[in-house]
Amino acid sequence: MTKPHRNTLFLEEAGILAHEHYEGDQHVLRLAAPKIAAKAGPGSFVHLTCDASRPLRRPISIMRSDGERGEIQLLYKAFGEGTHLLAQRRVGERISTLGPIGNGFTVDRERKRPLLIGGGVGIPPMIFLAEEVRRTGGYEPLVLMGSEVPFPFRVRPSQILVPGIPGGVTGAMPLLEDWDIASRLCSLQGYAGCHEGFVTDLARHWLETMDAAQREQVSVYACGPHPMLEAVAAVAKDFDLPCQVSMEEFMACGVGGCAGCTIQVTTESGPAMKRVCVDGPVFEAETIF
Structure with a gap:
């Protein structure tokens, strides 16, 4: 019998199509990875080799995926040596990329x-997820985004009016505006x-x-610091x-073998340890907090 997870995880030598750099050591990487792009979903991520000198892979969330063009986009912030080396990679080079990994978001069809x-x-x-x-x-x-760097x-x-949002809060992401999706930005800076x-x-x-009837149409999806x-x-x-x-956790293998990214989750039978990489990264919030 074929196992349900077979033919859903791929190792590709992904070609760098574009690498854009922004303030705050933030970078957008566009890769040619047709097999991964065809299977990726909101909330899934890739495990990639930043540089030949750093064999340990790094997990990075997928920001966009185009199955028809065979491309994925990753937005990451350079923190340590590995991602700083990744930020130096150039168009035309290839990156060993494993993915898509993880169970992603499931949109509630009853709440619009x-x-x-x-x-x-x-x-x-x-x-x-917005796409x-x-x-x-x-x-x-409605997409709300917060950042303490630009x-x-x-x-x-x-240009999209959002009832319930203060009038002076107008900052939005251009891409979402172009999609006619309302967004607002937050920062302490x-x-x-x-x-x-x-x-x-x-x-x-x-x-x-909102009134009670309006709130009954709302479901919440989130990703960010703990x-x-x-x-x-x-x-x-x-x-x-x-x-x-x-959830975001440090991980070594990214495929559930090392159990280095386990967190405690509440289940019907009591507390249990779950692996963020393959059991998640998406969980029901009430089982975590």
């Missing part, structure tokens, strides 16, 4: 107002057009302006909303 919340390097999965929702149709998503795109004043505060504060304000996810889970609980979170 998905709230997507991304913080820092947790932004890419939200863009991927999937747009492709599916019939939804009215955003890796030129912020544009939004005083960037023009951005909400001065945490992304969860803006989410709470938006939800408080404190942000914990705060998102608290907001979802306060408003009795379903919430999925994508």
Whole structure:
């Protein structure tokens, strides 16, 4: 009998098609990886070799995937030696890339107002999810993004009115605007057009302006640093909303063998240890927090 996970994970020598660099040591990498692109979904990631001198792979979330063109896009921030070496890779070079890995987001078909919340390097999965929702149709998503370094795109004043969002908060991501998807940005750095505060504060304000019937149409999806996810889970609980979170953990193998990325999850039979790489990275928030 064929196992369900067979023919879903691929090792490709992905060619670098473009490598763009932004403030805050942020980078967007576009790779030719047709097998991975054909199977990738919102919330999945790749495990790639940053440089020949660093054999240990690094996990990076997929921001966009085009199965027809056989391309994926990754947005990452250079933290350590590995990703700093990755940032030096040039167009035309090849990168050993394993993926797509992980269980991603599942959009609630009964709730037509998905709230997507991304913080820092947790932004890419939200863009991927927004594109999937747009492709599916019939939804009215709102994407909230927070960053304490300049955003890796030129912020544009939004032309999409969002009831419940303060009038002065107009900063939006151009790509989402072009898709006719509402987005708003948050930061504590005083960037023009951005909400001065945490992304969860803006989410709470938006939800408080709704009546009960409107809130029943909302489901929450989030990716970002652990404190942000914990705060998102608290907001979802306060408003009795379903919430999925994508966890970020250090990992070695990326395919479940080393169990180095385990976290404790609440199950029907009690606490259990789950691997973020293959059991996640997406979990129901109530099972984590």
